[in-house]
Amino acid sequence: MNAVDATEHYETSARDPAPALLTVILDTNPHAWALLEDSLPLSKAIANILVFLNAHLACNYANEVAVVASHSQKAAWLYPRENPATTTTTSRDADGDISMNGSSTNNNNNNTATTDGPGQVNKYRPFRIVEEQVTHNLRELMASTTGADVKAANSTMMAGALTLALSHINRRSIAWAEAHGGETAAETSGGGPSSGGRSSGTDTAERLQSRILIISVSGASDSAHQYIPIMNGIFACQRLHIPIDVCKLSGDAVFLQQASDATKGVYMSLTEPRGLLQYLMMAFLPDQRSRRHLVLPTRVDVDFRAACFCHRRVVDVGFVCSICLSIFCEPPENGTCLTCGTNLEMGDYGAKPAVVARKRKKKKRVNGPSGTATPTPTPTPGP
Amino acid sequence: MADTDEEYIGEVSEDEADNTILRGSRGEGSASRVKRRKQRGGAEWEVSRTWETLVEGADGTISSTVEGLLEAGKRKRLLKDTTPLQRGIIRHLILIIDLSQSMAEKDLRPTRYLLTLRYAQELVREFFEQNPISQLGVLGLRDGLTVRISDMSGNPTEHISAIQTLRDQDPKGLPSLQNGLEMARGALFHTPSHGTREIFIIFGSLLSSDPGDIHQTIATLVNDKVRVGIVGLAAQVAICRELCAKTNGGDDTRYGVALNEHHFRELLMDVTTPPATYSQKHSASSLLMMGFPSRTVEASPSLCACHSKPSCGGYLCSRCSSKVCGLPAECPSCGLTLILSTHLARSYHHLFPLINWVEVPWQRASRSSVCFACGIAFPPVPPKDQWQMAEPQAKGMSISSRYECTVCKNHFCIDCDLFAHEVVHNCPGCQSKITFPKKADRGLEIMDTSA
Numbered sequence: 117m118n119a120v121d122a123t124e125h126y127e128t129s130a131r132d133p134a135p136a137l138l139t140v141i142l143d144t145n146p147h148a149w150a151l152l153e154d155s156l157p158l159s160k161a162i163a164n165i166l167v168f169l170n171a172h173l174a175c176n177y178a179n180e181v182a183v184v185a186s187h188s189q190k191a192a193w194l195y196p197r198e199n200p201a202t203t204t205t206t207s208r209d210a211d212g213d214i215s216m217n218g219s220s221t222n223n224n225n226n227n228t229a230t231t232d233g234p235g236q237v238n239k240y241r242p243f244r245i246v247e248e249q250v251t252h253n254l255r256e257l258m259a260s261t262t263g264a265d266v267k268a269a270n271s272t273m274m275a276g277a278l279t280l281a282l283s284h285i286n287r288r289s290i291a292w293a294e295a296h297g298g299e300t301a302a303e304t305s306g307g308g309p310s311s312g313g314r315s316s317g318t319d320t321a322e323r324l325q326s327r328i329l330i331i332s333v334s335g336a337s338d339s340a341h342q343y344i345p346i347m348n349g350i351f352a353c354q355r356l357h358i359p360i361d362v363c364k365l366s367g368d369a370v371f372l373q374q375a376s377d378a379t380k381g382v383y384m385s386l387t388e389p390r391g392l393l394q395y396l397m398m399a400f401l402p403d404q405r406s407r408r409h410l411v412l413p414t415r416v417d418v419d420f421r422a423a424c425f426c427h428r429r430v431v432d433v434g435f436v437c438s439i440c441l442s443i444f445c446e447p448p449e450n451g452t453c454l455t456c457g458t459n460l461e462m463g464d465y466g467a468k469p470a471v472v473a474r475k476r477k478k479k480k481r482v483n484g485p486s487g488t489a490t491p492t493p494t495p496t497p498g499p
Numbered sequence: 500m501a502d503t504d505e506e507y508i509g510e511v512s513e514d515e516a517d518n519t520i521l522r523g524s525r526g527e528g529s530a531s532r533v534k535r536r537k538q539r540g541g542a543e544w545e546v547s548r549t550w551e552t553l554v555e556g557a558d559g560t561i562s563s564t565v566e567g568l569l570e571a572g573k574r575k576r577l578l579k580d581t582t583p584l585q586r587g588i589i590r591h592l593i594l595i596i597d598l599s600q601s602m603a604e605k606d607l608r609p610t611r612y613l614l615t616l617r618y619a620q621e622l623v624r625e626f627f628e629q630n631p632i633s634q635l636g637v638l639g640l641r642d643g644l645t646v647r648i649s650d651m652s653g654n655p656t657e658h659i660s661a662i663q664t665l666r667d668q669d670p671k672g673l674p675s676l677q678n679g680l681e682m683a684r685g686a687l688f689h690t691p692s693h694g695t696r697e698i699f700i701i702f703g704s705l706l707s708s709d710p711g712d713i714h715q716t717i718a719t720l721v722n723d724k725v726r727v728g729i730v731g732l733a734a735q736v737a738i739c740r741e742l743c744a745k746t747n748g749g750d751d752t753r754y755g756v757a758l759n760e761h762h763f764r765e766l767l768m769d770v771t772t773p774p775a776t777y778s779q780k781h782s783a784s785s786l787l788m789m790g791f792p793s794r795t796v797e798a799s800p801s802l803c804a805c806h807s808k809p810s811c812g813g814y815l816c817s818r819c820s821s822k823v824c825g826l827p828a829e830c831p832s833c834g835l836t837l838i839l840s841t842h843l844a845r846s847y848h849h850l851f852p853l854i855n856w857v858e859v860p861w862q863r864a865s866r867s868s869v870c871f872a873c874g875i876a877f878p879p880v881p882p883k884d885q886w887q888m889a890e891p892q893a894k895g896m897s898i899s900s901r902y903e904c905t906v907c908k909n910h911f912c913i914d915c916d917l918f919a920h921e922v923v924h925n926c927p928g929c930q931s932k933i934t935f936p937k938k939a940d941r942g943l944e945i946m947d948t949s950a
Contacts, residue, residue: 276931
C-alpha cells in the first residue's frame with residue numbers, strides 16, 4: 117500500500133541518519149589572540165577552522181554549519197548571516213549575488229591564509245560560501261573594532277554567543293522537524309515551561325543532531341560577570357541534549373569546564389596550539405552517533421567553582437543566601453542580601469573571638485605601681 | 500456556570516452511580532455532588548464551543564485564523580508575571596497521593612489511579628529539575644490510614660521507583676485527609692526554618708473519613724507554617740478549599756480541580772515553581788556557608804571520608820580537603836556544606852526572570868527585517884493605509900510578528916521569544932552587546948546596523 121501512494125519513498129528518506137548541525141563559537145577576543153601570536157595567529161586558526169568546517173560539511177550532504185564570533189564587546193554571526201546590503205535574500209540559499217560580492221572582496225584583499233586565487237572557481241560550492249562569508253564577516257567585525265573598544269573590554273561575550281547559537285539551533289530544529297514531519301517541532305516549541313524539559317523523552321535519532329563547539333582563548337575571570345547567563349545557556353543545552361565541546365587554546369575557563377561536563381561534551385585544553393587542526397579533526401569531528409562508539413578525550417577533574425554576585429570573584433567557599441541562593445564571597449554588609457534584600461542571620465561567621473577584658477585590667481594594675489623597672493611575669497591566676 | 504445547570508440533568512444518573520459508593524459518608528458529600536455536576540457541566544460547555552472562534556479568512560480558508568490561534572496560544576503561555584518575587588528555593592515538600600477506591604474511576608484515562616501515578620513520577624522528576632537542593636517525600640492515603648511511600652530525600656530515582664511499585668496495587672478504602680496531614684506535619688517538623696514546608700495533595704475523593712477534628716489539624720499546620728496545595732480530581736470540596744486558604748494566608752489559588760488530563764498535568768506542574776515567600780517569614784532566613792568543591796581523579800583508590808569506601812574519584816572539601824564521594828553532602832570532618840554550584844545556578848532564572856517582550860506595531864516594525872536571534876525573515880511592512888486593516892486576533896499577539904525586548908530594543912520572532920523565555924532564560928540581544936553602561940548606546944548602534 118505504501119508503495120502505491122509513494123509514502124515508502126518518504127519513509128526511507130526518514131530512516132537516513134539525521135543531518136548534524138555544528139555551531140562553532142569562536143572567541144575572537146583580541147587581547148587573548150595577541151598573546152597567542154607566536155604559536156597560532158588568528159589567521160592561521162581561521163584557516164584551520166575552515167578546513168574543519170569543510171570536513172564536517174563533507175560528512176553528510178545535509179550537514180549544516182554555523183559560526184558565531186564572541187568578540188570583546190559584542191557577539192556576532194559570521195555564518196550564516198543576513199547581509200545588510202541585500203536584506204531580501206536569506207544567506208542560507210545564498211545565490212550568485214552574495215557570493216560574487218564575497219569573492220570580489222576576497223580577491224581584492226587576498227591576505228588570508230585560505231584564499232588561493234585560482235582555486236576559488238573549482239571549489240565545492242558549500243565550502244566556498246562558508247569560507248567567503250566567514251572571512252568576509254570576520255574582516256568586517258575586525259574593521260569595526262576600534263582601539264578604544266579594545267582598551268575598554270578585555271573579556272568576551274560568551275553568554276551572548278551561546279544564546280545566539282542556541283536560538284539558531286532552535287530555529288533549524290523546528291525547520292527540520294517541520295520539513296520531515298517530526299513531532300519534535302511541537303516538542304521544542306509547543307512545550308510549556310514544564311514540558312520544555314520533557315524533550316528528553318523524544319527519540320534523539322529523529323531530531324536534527326546539533327552540537328556546539330567553543331574555541332576559547334579567554335580566561336575565566338573575564339567571564340565571571342556573565343556567570344548567570346552562561347549557566348542558563350548550559351542548562352538549556354542540557355535540556356535539549358546539545359553537547360558543548362570546548363577546545364581551549366589558552367587561559368583557563370572554569371565555566372566552560374562545567375559546560376562540557378554538564379552536557380557530556382568534549383573538553384580539551386591544547387598544550388600545543390599549533391596542532392589545532394589535528395585536534396579538531398581527531399577529537400571534535402565525530403557527531404553524537406559516532407561518539408557512542410569512541411573513547412572520548414574528556415576531562416575527568418572538573419572545576420566546579422562559582423562566581424560570587426558581589427565582586428564577581430571566582431570562589432570555592434562562599435556564603436549563600438538561604439532565600440535566593442545568591443553566592444557571596446564574604447558576608448554582605450549589615451547582613452542584607454544584595455540580591456533579594458533579605459535581612460540574613462549571620463550565624464557565627466562574622467563573629468570575632470571574645471576578648472577576656474578582665475585579665476588585661478588586672479595586668480595594668482599590676483604594672484602601674486611597680487613602674488617599668490622590672491617587668492613582672494604574668495601573674496598566674498589563682499585558684 | 501450556574502445557568503448551565505438545568506441543561507445537564509442527564510449527567511446526574513452517572514453521578515449517582517458514583518455516589519452510591521460514597522453514600523453514608525459525611526454531610527459534605529451531598530453539597531459537593533451538586534458542585535461536581537456544575538464543574539463537569541462547565542467543562543463540557545467550554546469544550547463544545549471551540550469552533551465558534553474560527554473565522555473564515557478572505558480566501559475562504561481558516562488557515563490564517565488557525566495560525567493566529569497557535570501563535571496566540573504560545574504567547575498566552577508566555578505572558579507570565581515576571582515580578583522578581585522572593586521565592587523559597589530550598590523547599591521541603593510532602594506529596595500525598597490519594598489511593599482510595601474513588602481513584603479507580605475512569606473519567607481520566609486510563610484510570611485516575613494510573614494517570615496520577617504517571618504524572619506523579621513526572622512531577623518528581625520536574626520538581627528536582629527545578630528545585631535541585633530541595634527535599635521531597637511521598638505519602639499515600641488508603642483504607643483510612645496513611646501509608647509511607649518514600650521518605651524525605653533529595654534523590655528523585657528513589658521516589659520514582661517507590662511510586663512505580665504502587666502500580667501493582669489497587670486503590671482501596673476511604674481516604675483520611677487528617678491522618679495524611681498529621682503524618683506530613685510530622686515529617687516536616689524537623690526541617691530547618693530557612694526552607695519552605697509544603698504539602699501537596701492529589702485528592703480524588705469527595706470525602707474524608709477522619710478520626711478527629713480536622714480543623715484542629717489545620718490550625719496546627721498554620722502554626723507550623725506549613726503550606727498546603729491540593730489538586731482535586733472530581734469536584735470542589737469545601738474542606739480542601741478551606742485548608743488551602745487557611746494555610747496560604749487566605750489565598751486559595753493553590754486549590755485546583757482538574758477539568759481534563761491536560762489541565763491536571765498543568766496543575767501538577769505548577770507545583771514545581773518555587774512559591775513566593777511571605778514577608779512574615781523574613782526572620783527565618785540565614786546566611787549559609789557553603790563550599791563548591793572541584794572533582795578530582797586519583798591514580799590509586801583512597802578511602803572517602805563519608806563512607807570509608809575506596810574510590811578513585813571524588814570531591815575534595817574546599818576547606819579541609821577531605822574526600823567525599825558524592826554531592827550534595829556535609830563534610831564529615833569540618834562540617835562545611837558541600838554543594839555543586841550548578842545545583843544553585845539552576846534556580847537562578849527564578850531570581851532574575853527575563854522580562855516579557857512587547858508587541859511591535861507596524862509603525863516601529865520597519866526597523867528590522869529579520870529576527871535578531873535566528874535570522875528568519877519577518878513579513879514585510881505593508882503600506883501605511885493597511886496598518887489598521889488587520890486588527891490583532893488575540894491579546895498579546897503582535898500584529899507585525901515581531902516582539903521587542905524593552906532593554907536592548909531588538910526584534911525577535913515568536914519562536915525565539917518562546918525559546919528565550921522558557922528554555923534559555925537569556926535575551927540574545929542583551930547578552931550580545933557590551934554590558935558597560937558607558938558603551939551601551941554605541942553598542943546598540945552596531946546592533947542596529949547588523950540586525
